[in-house]
Amino acid sequence: MVAETNDVQNFIAVQALFQHLAESNLEYLSNNIYVAYQKSGGELEVGTGEAKPVGLVMVRSGSLEIRDAQQNLIDRLSAGDFFIPRVLAQAPAEMIVRVLEDCLYYELSESAFQSIRSNDEDISRLCDTYARSYQADASKSENAPAPAVRKQHAFTDSYLDQSVKDYMTAPAFCASPNITIRRAAQIMTNNKISSLLITEDERLVGIMTDRDLRTRVVAKGVADTEPVSGVMTPKPHCIDMRGRLHQAQLVMMSSGIHHLPVVDRDVPVGMLGMSDIMRANNLEPLSLTRGINNATTVTELAAVAAKLPDLVVKLIERDTRPYEVGEIITSLSDALTRRLLRLAETVYGKPPCTWAWLAFGSQARQEQMLGSDQDNALIYANNADDSADAYFAPFARFVNDGLDVCGIHRCPGDIMASNPKWRMTLAGWQQTFNYWIQERSPKALMHASIFFDMRPVAGDLELVNHLRGYVLAKARSNTIFLALMTQNALEHSPPLGFFKQFVLEKDGDHNHTLDLKKRGTITIVDIARNYSLAAAISEVNTISRLQAMERAGVMSRELVASLVDAHEFIAGIRLQAQGEKFHAGDTVDNQLDPKTLSPLVRHQLKEAFQLVRQAQAAMKARFGGGVL
Amino acid sequence: MAVFYSLSYRWQKKRYGKAATKTPLAGIYQATAPASRSLMRENRFLVVDCEMSGLDASRSQLLSIGWVVIENARISHASGKHLLIHADRGAGESTRIHGLHDATIAGAKSAAAAITLLAKQVPGSVLVFHHAPLDLRFLQQTAYDNFRCPLLFGYVDTMLIEQRRLQLQGAESGLRLAQCRERYGLPPISGHHNAMTDARATAELLLAQTSYLGGAGRVSLGRMGIQCSRHQYVRGV
Numbered sequence: 064m065v066a067e068t069n070d071v072q073n074f075i076a077v078q079a080l081f082q083h084l085a086e087s088n089l090e091y092l093s094n095n096i097y098v099a100y101q102k103s104g105g106e107l108e109v110g111t112g113e114a115k116p117v118g119l120v121m122v123r124s125g126s127l128e129i130r131d132a133q134q135n136l137i138d139r140l141s142a143g144d145f146f147i148p149r150v151l152a153q154a155p156a157e158m159i160v161r162v163l164e165d166c167l168y169y170e171l172s173e174s175a176f177q178s179i180r181s182n183d184e185d186i187s188r189l190c191d192t193y194a195r196s197y198q199a200d201a202s203k204s205e206n207a208p209a210p211a212v213r214k215q216h217a218f219t220d221s222y223l224d225q226s227v228k229d230y231m232t233a234p235a236f237c238a239s240p241n242i243t244i245r246r247a248a249q250i251m252t253n254n255k256i257s258s259l260l261i262t263e264d265e266r267l268v269g270i271m272t273d274r275d276l277r278t279r280v281v282a283k284g285v286a287d288t289e290p291v292s293g294v295m296t297p298k299p300h301c302i303d304m305r306g307r308l309h310q311a312q313l314v315m316m317s318s319g320i321h322h323l324p325v326v327d328r329d330v331p332v333g334m335l336g337m338s339d340i341m342r343a344n345n346l347e348p349l350s351l352t353r354g355i356n357n358a359t360t361v362t363e364l365a366a367v368a369a370k371l372p373d374l375v376v377k378l379i380e381r382d383t384r385p386y387e388v389g390e391i392i393t394s395l396s397d398a399l400t401r402r403l404l405r406l407a408e409t410v411y412g413k414p415p416c417t418w419a420w421l422a423f424g425s426q427a428r429q430e431q432m433l434g435s436d437q438d439n440a441l442i443y444a445n446n447a448d449d450s451a452d453a454y455f456a457p458f459a460r461f462v463n464d465g466l467d468v469c470g471i472h473r474c475p476g477d478i479m480a481s482n483p484k485w486r487m488t489l490a491g492w493q494q495t496f497n498y499w500i501q502e503r504s505p506k507a508l509m510h511a512s513i514f515f516d517m518r519p520v521a522g523d524l525e526l527v528n529h530l531r532g533y534v535l536a537k538a539r540s541n542t543i544f545l546a547l548m549t550q551n552a553l554e555h556s557p558p559l560g561f562f563k564q565f566v567l568e569k570d571g572d573h574n575h576t577l578d579l580k581k582r583g584t585i586t587i588v589d590i591a592r593n594y595s596l597a598a599a600i601s602e603v604n605t606i607s608r609l610q611a612m613e614r615a616g617v618m619s620r621e622l623v624a625s626l627v628d629a630h631e632f633i634a635g636i637r638l639q640a641q642g643e644k645f646h647a648g649d650t651v652d653n654q655l656d657p658k659t660l661s662p663l664v665r666h667q668l669k670e671a672f673q674l675v676r677q678a679q680a681a682m683k684a685r686f687g688g689g690v691l
Numbered sequence: 692m693a694v695f696y697s698l699s700y701r702w703q704k705k706r707y708g709k710a711a712t713k714t715p716l717a718g719i720y721q722a723t724a725p726a727s728r729s730l731m732r733e734n735r736f737l738v739v740d741c742e743m744s745g746l747d748a749s750r751s752q753l754l755s756i757g758w759v760v761i762e763n764a765r766i767s768h769a770s771g772k773h774l775l776i777h778a779d780r781g782a783g784e785s786t787r788i789h790g791l792h793d794a795t796i797a798g799a800k801s802a803a804a805a806i807t808l809l810a811k812q813v814p815g816s817v818l819v820f821h822h823a824p825l826d827l828r829f830l831q832q833t834a835y836d837n838f839r840c841p842l843l844f845g846y847v848d849t850m851l852i853e854q855r856r857l858q859l860q861g862a863e864s865g866l867r868l869a870q871c872r873e874r875y876g877l878p879p880i881s882g883h884h885n886a887m888t889d890a891r892a893t894a895e896l897l898l899a900q901t902s903y904l905g906g907a908g909r910v911s912l913g914r915m916g917i918q919c920s921r922h923q924y925v926r927g928v
Contacts, residue, residue: 097765
């Protein structure tokens with residue numbers, strides 16, 4: 064015998080799945096490989112009942128596609144890509160592997176596959192990811208209408224999966240707005256409830272709570288013979304019965320209420336109280352929130368906040384959808400901020416004027432991830448004078464420092480309320496935005512784009528609503544501004560050529576990593592922001608913006624659905640990578656080594672990037688003309 | 692063809708069976724011939740390629756033999772063998788083609804040992820060559836030189852399969868191994884050619900051809916054009 068390399072071993076040695084293996088392992092693998100061929104149009108068997116079971120199939124040349132029984136395309140494979148027959152056989156739907164182009168393929172025996180899998184952590188992890196993505200993907204397809212049904216099985220046992228419907232108090236107690244205040248109080252007393260829904264033609268028009276009775280009736284001396292419509296809270300926040308508990312929690316926390324009407328398409332069906340959420344689970348997001356709200360010093364607060372990364376890792380492990388993780392992290396950041404503002408008030412006394420604390424960027428969009436830093440500012444009512452700013456300077460520094468101690472680090476660009484530049488009256492802010500919109504320099508906009516995502520975290524919400532209305536009205540009518548924003552957004556482009564070098568990486572010494580934020584999620588965030596500015600959409604969250612864009616008719620339903628999917632997919636990979644980095648004790652950032660991706664995920668990522676390119680092209684066609 | 696194959700096989704078994712006893716080829720003569728009606732999937736194939744010092748079997752000799760096994764229509768990668776053979780007269784002219792130098796051949800097997808190892812693989816197998824006549828001439832010559840009796844086996848020739856396919860299509864194209872592979876979308880052969888890489892390349896070609904003939908579960912040995920090896924004596928010792 065002659066020691067020699069051979070085609071099989073040479074080939075598998077440079078594939079993503081195996082390229083880290085030692086020579087001896089590669090030899091072991093190639094000795095357990097069986098080479099087979101199928102002409103185009105033929106099918107590969109994925110049955111498990113064979114005498115020599117196959118653990119893994121890798122394409123050597125040609126291409127394959129995997130479809131489910133309904134002919135929906137699940138995956139396409141070309142040279143170097145693999146599939147695991149057992150995973151296909153156990154997928155929820157029946158899978159068919161068809162040859163697109165004459166295909167030479169390698170079958171790795173089940174025993175060798177299991178042996179390498181149990182001995183090599185990387186391969187084991189990749190295969191687990193592959194199997195999971197397959198399970199998740201089997202129900203998805205080209206034509207699947209509702210991505211919302213995906214992954215539902217993944218967190219059935221967690222608090223997050225609990226739908227509002229299962230925890231609300233039903234039926235809802237409703238009354239007409241014409242009944243007297245006394246009658247309303249009687250209904251509430253008789254039924255031992257602390258809030259009453261006011262409906263007209265079955266539709267929710269208001270809510271009356273114990274607190275309303277105290278503050279708007281008794282304290283103000285309103286006669287109890289007046290109609291309830293005069294003292295109720297009109298157009299209350301509500302949540303659809305199909306919503307999730309954590310969403311309800313967000314609504315309650317952000318609007319400072321303890322009762323949330325539950326509706327089924329505008330018709331009240333029940334009521335959800337903070338206590339119902341407590342009852343659902345004393346799980347981390349809530350116990351953390353409670354910890355935050357009970358903290359009386361920054362040190363105590365920091366101790367609670369230190370548990371946040373662990374919570375996020377747990378959420379990732381439970382396959383929580385990325386936008387939900389973003390919402391949960393953001394809700395905790397918001398809670399931290401509010402608590403710090405409270406603590407600041409106890410230190411510096413009551414603020415001298417009406418004010419609001421603004422969040423920008425990812426916190427505003429409710430898309431914070433681990434490692435997101437602060438972007439915030441203060442806005443005062445127009446009647447604030449210099450003494451107000453003198454009060455808020457140390458106040459803001461206290462909060463910014465506090466957040467930093469709690470792990471939400473200071474903004475490297477100094478976009479923080481402690482910077483005097485970012486403490487202004489409403490009029491001052493309007494002027495600043497006006498300048499950005501009129502200023503015809505993309506540089507100024509690059510700096511400014513972060514400000515166009517804004518959300519009030521605490522204080523007087525009306526101030527921020529005013530500002531937002533002003534900005535949207537100004538932006539919408541300025542085509543040159545929109546063109547520049549578009550040009551600016553196109554500077555972040557998804558990397559398409561990137562993966563072509565994938566197999567060659569072992570030879571070169573390139574250390575390719577991919578910035579999943581800059582090259583991935585941000586591209587979609589930019590698209591959603593631009594369209595929202597153009598169509599005066601007041602939503603801030605990217606997914607909500609995209610959905611509002613569809614409703615407003617500024618983007619097609621298909622493109623919106625695809626972008627929502629792409630955003631979720633890229634954010635999911637980013638989150639997964641962050642979780643793994645945290646686990647490994649590495650710095651949590653947005654970089655990803657694409658070598659760690661399975662071919663399937665790689666393929667999907669490629670498709671997601673392609674889609675973003677299309678959307679960018681459409682955006683350029685729509686707004687780009689303003690530059691000329 | 693099929694009838695001729697089985698008659699020829701029986702006749703040769705009778706003719707050389709006695710001479711083969713007490714030689715390493717005895718096992719071959721005790722085995723039964725693979726049935727021409729049996730299917731691709733049911734058979735074990737031994738795909739063989741040889742390198743020689745020249746094209747004339749009377750003056751040149753075997754330099755190496757490579758083979759690989761196909762079972763259940765799958766090439767078992769681990770079954771591959773590459774035997775280098777002592778060159779009595781030096782490797783000569785063809786070293787530039789094959790890259791086999793005298794120095795590397797030194798310490799290789801004797802021709803007799805190589806044929807013995809090959810003979811062990813033959814019983815129960817159908818042999819496969821790309822352009823069989825040349826390899827057969829050298830194998831039979833070497834077998835006879837050493838054991839006074841030829842090898843006996845049924846074999847198919849991927850070049851003939853290809854030739855027939857092209858004739859049916861009325862096409863005229865090259866029949867060299869690399870050209871045939873290209874038509875089936877098979878990847879180019881990497882590295883330099885030797886008996887081993889060419890045997891593997893031929894094995895992949897056979898899989899591709901049978902896939903196009905109707906699949907391993909439907910193509911019979913007869914359809915693949917199985918023939919019986921014949922004694923080809925060219926040179927005295």
